[in-house]
Amino acid sequence: MSKMKKFLRGLWKLAGRYKYLITVVLGLLWVCLLDENSWRERMRLQSEINALQDEYKQMAKANERDSLLLDKLRHDPKAYERIARERYFMKASDEDIFVLSDE
Numbered sequence: 001m002s003k004m005k006k007f008l009r010g011l012w013k014l015a016g017r018y019k020y021l022i023t024v025v026l027g028l029l030w031v032c033l034l035d036e037n038s039w040r041e042r043m044r045l046q047s048e049i050n051a052l053q054d055e056y057k058q059m060a061k062a063n064e065r066d067s068l069l070l071d072k073l074r075h076d077p078k079a080y081e082r083i084a085r086e087r088y089f090m091k092a093s094d095e096d097i098f099v100l101s102d103e
Contacts, residue, residue: 032039072079084090
């Protein structure tokens with residue numbers, strides 16, 4: 001018998017003896033790492049879900065803030081002027097604006 005046949009026969013005996021252990025280990029590897037529904041993929045998707053939920057909360061706060069601003073614009077005629085002065089540093093033709101900085 002050649003060395004290769006002896007090696008393969010010994011390997012086959014070893015695989016036959018530990019077939020359940022080999023099956024369980026390969027199954028765990030498949031479930032945890034290799035499959036498209038694996039534990040690793042689930043963790044990646046969960047982190048993506050968490051990031052999207054955080055972004056949703058930020059957008060909801062911005063939406064609430066902008067809704068209040070829009071409501072003020074609809075009901076207060078002076079709101080346009082106040083917003084133009086505060087955000088865009090606009091001025092009337094007969095006045096000067098001084099911007100103070102903490103720097």
